[in-house]
Amino acid sequence: MSYYFRPEWRRIRLAILGRDKWKCCECSKDISGRNAHVHHKLPRALGGQDIDENLISLCSACHATKHANLHVGLSTKFLQATAVKLAKLFGGDDLKRFNSDRLGVALRYMGVKRLRPNQLEPIVAALSGEDVLLISPTGSGKSLCFQVPALLARSHSIVVSPLKALMADQVISLLRHSFPATFLNSDISNDEMRKRLSLLGKGIFKLIYLAPERFAPSRKRKDELKILLDNPPKYLIIDEAHCIDKWGSAFRTEYGNLGIYREQLGNPQVLAFTATANSETRKEILRSLNAENAKVFVEDLDRKNIALARLQMHDNAKRAKLIAELHREMRHRSSGKTLVFVPTIKLGQEVRELLTKQEIEVKFFHGKLAPMERELITQGLHDEHGDRSSCVICTNAFGMGMDIPDVRIVIHWHHPSSVEDYAQEFGRAGRDGKQSLAIVLTKKDDDKLLKFMAEKSVESSKIHEQSKIVALRKAKNSIEKIKIFSNQRDRCFNQLLLEELGSAQKPIPRLSKFFLNLAFSTRQKREQRHFCCDGCWRKRHSSSATNFARDVVNKMGAEL
Incomplete structure (x- = not known):
């Protein structure tokens, strides 16, 4: 006997309909007889339970909309x-x-x-x-x-x-x-x-x-x-x-x-x-x-829709001027967002003042913000057409997992502390697959601040001395590696990152994978790369790599 014909379900159904006063919870119409349905929000097939929180009363028309996708051919x-x-x-x-x-x-x-x-x-x-x-x-x-x-x-x-x-x-x-x-x-x-x-x-x-x-x-x-x-x-x-x-x-x-x-x-x-x-x-x-x-x-870690640029720029005012120029041009061509990553809150506040002087309205997202302030900034970033959070300075408290599809530009005011951190953070860009740009700004002695922060972090940790020595050595090696990559401008930046992050082989046999993909997956489209990195640009151009960044932004919003 089907579960829905059993006495216990009939008792539950009547109780829920009574609770909802025999009204459809979707359209508010009165319901009765065969038009009075009780719906599981989480289906029983997926472990949904017969409890108040999971059950609502619906008319037959509204119930049909809940199950339309289940009636597959x-x-x-x-x-x-x-x-x-x-x-x-x-x-x-x-x-x-x-x-x-x-x-x-x-x-x-x-x-x-x-x-x-x-x-x-x-x-x-x-x-x-x-x-x-x-x-x-x-x-x-x-x-x-x-x-x-x-x-x-x-x-x-x-x-x-x-x-x-x-x-x-x-x-x-x-x-x-x-x-x-x-x-x-x-x-x-x-x-x-x-x-x-x-x-x-x-x-x-x-x-x-x-x-x-x-x-x-x-x-x-x-x-x-x-x-x-x-x-x-x-x-x-x-x-x-x-x-x-x-x-x-x-x-x-x-x-x-x-x-x-x-x-x-x-x-x-x-x-x-x-x-x-x-x-x-x-x-x-x-x-x-x-x-x-x-x-x-x-999987293939190559993000072909993100152009990578390493720009050596010592003057902070010039940095802010370039960011403002690129952000304005990008906003003229799309409704995208700009993220500027900084390693510390103090530096973030300095960068905010510099961008404000360039008449850029900017928010600052960091770990010490009150929960409501963090939420307002993330809501603004999710707003497709709003300007209130179109440019955001952030520490690595924003670096992982946030799903903002239309971030067009990611700028690192200072290279991060590892290759993995950089890949995570510039990966905020172009999640919708459209052309985007990631810039890391460099200058002499970039690594001093990061090594100082690593020392302080390890010193304050509750581990024994030998472990502290090992942890600090590991942190400094990571900082040194991303510093070298950020300054090795005669090499393809993409290639350096991919060589470091590596690859591995897939375990499901090829023929079985074919059948499963046939049933459940879309066919993978071959992505085209329109821009690679400043290293590849320099091999073909004698002008400054800032022109490479401008060229990428100028093509945003256009059919490439």
């Missing part, structure tokens, strides 16, 4: 089912636990018609019970690779995320798609925290975002830790996983303890994601997570 279902059978046949044991019907339901629920080619294999590996590490460029859709498996899981999953702004941005985006998610951090009140933890215990959420420090023993968070440990997740998801290697030894040591916390949570499957990790960083990520047998996927 028989040919599509047949194609998907057949493709998975063939993939299993040619893919061996890798795909035995993979279920095409449930994947199709999850994609339709999230409004995704077809996957990108780089998304399918990590999702299949996760659904097949494998630990996964995915290295894929910014803007390539990494988040969907853990959202889909999490949606299909019976229990919740935990996402370890490094920044409050990133947590809020991703949760808001998920809620817009009716995906039950939340975050736990110090920005929320005690009362709100209690409510979120209560719903976590009831199994309401699919994704819980938190920083690794939330796992650390604490008297203040004793009840929170008990709830987290008493409700083991299906997946432990590490977003921006390069932070394990970058911060785990000194700056944020809880990143180095994630393998221990994984064990305390019952050894859930690990899904780790980042845009930047060379071979050594990958090994450290997997070692720290006790996931040495994970399937590793490394």
Whole structure:
């Protein structure tokens, strides 16, 4: 007997209709008889429960709109089912636990018609019970690779995320798609925290975002830790996983303890994601997570729509004048945004004064801003046509994961502290695939400030002396490498970065991949590069590389 004909469902249905006073929650019309439907916000097939928060009353017309995408044609279902059978046949044991019907339901629920080619294999590996590490460029859709498996899981999953702004941005985006998610951090009140933890215990959420420090023993968070440990997740998801290697030894040591916390949570499957990790960083990520047998996927990290420029410029006033010129020209040609990265709040305030003198209205985003101020700036950046946040100075508190599609120009006032940081931060540009520009400004002794900051950070860390020596040496080596790349202007900047970040081979056999892509993925378009970098420009032009930057901006908004 179908579940919906059973007495217990009939009782629940009548209770919900009574609660909603026999009115459609969408159009407010009176409903009765066969026109009175009760809808699961999160479908039962995806683990949705028969509880008040997940059920609403709808008329039949409004209910049909909720399920329109589920009524796919028989040919599509047949194609998907057949493709998975063939993939299993040619893919061996890798795909035995993979279920095409449930994947199709999850994609339709999230409004995704077809996957990108780089998304399918990590999702299949996760659904097949494998630990996964995915290295894929910014803007390539990494988040969907853990959202889909999490949606299909019976229990919740935990996402370890490094920044409050990133947590809020991703949760808001998920809620817009009716995906039950939340975050736990110090920005929320005690009362709100209690409510979120209560719903976590009831199994309401699919994704819980938190920083690794939330796992650390604490008297203040004793009840929170008990709830987290008493409700083991299906997946432990590490977003921006390069932070394990970058911060785990000194700056944020809880990143180095994630393998221990994984064990305390019952050894859930690990899904780790980042845009930047060379071979050594990958090994450290997997070692720290006790996931040495994970399937590793490394996509092409080359962002062909972002032109890269290294400009040596010692005079700060001239720097500000150039930024103002490029920003105005870009805004004349598009509704895009400009981000200016700085290493410290003090320097950011100085840059803001310089740009204000150039009559550029500029916001400053940094980690010490009040939550409401951070939210207003990010909302302004999401505004397609607004000017209130079209130019934003930011520290690396804004560097990772923020999904602003139309950032056209990213400028580093000062080169960052590693190649990985630079790839993360200039990757904020051009997430919509349109022509964009990334500039790193250089001058003599750029590395002094960064090395001083590294020394202070390591000194204040709670690790023993030998570990401090190792951590400081590692930090200074990273600073030296990006300094060399930023000043080696006779070499292709793109090539230097790609050689450093490396690549790896894909694990699913080719024929099985073909069948799965046929069923679920779009055909990958070949991207064309219209501009490369200042190094390549210099080989063909004798004029200043600032003209290269101007040329890129002048082509924005045009059909290339």
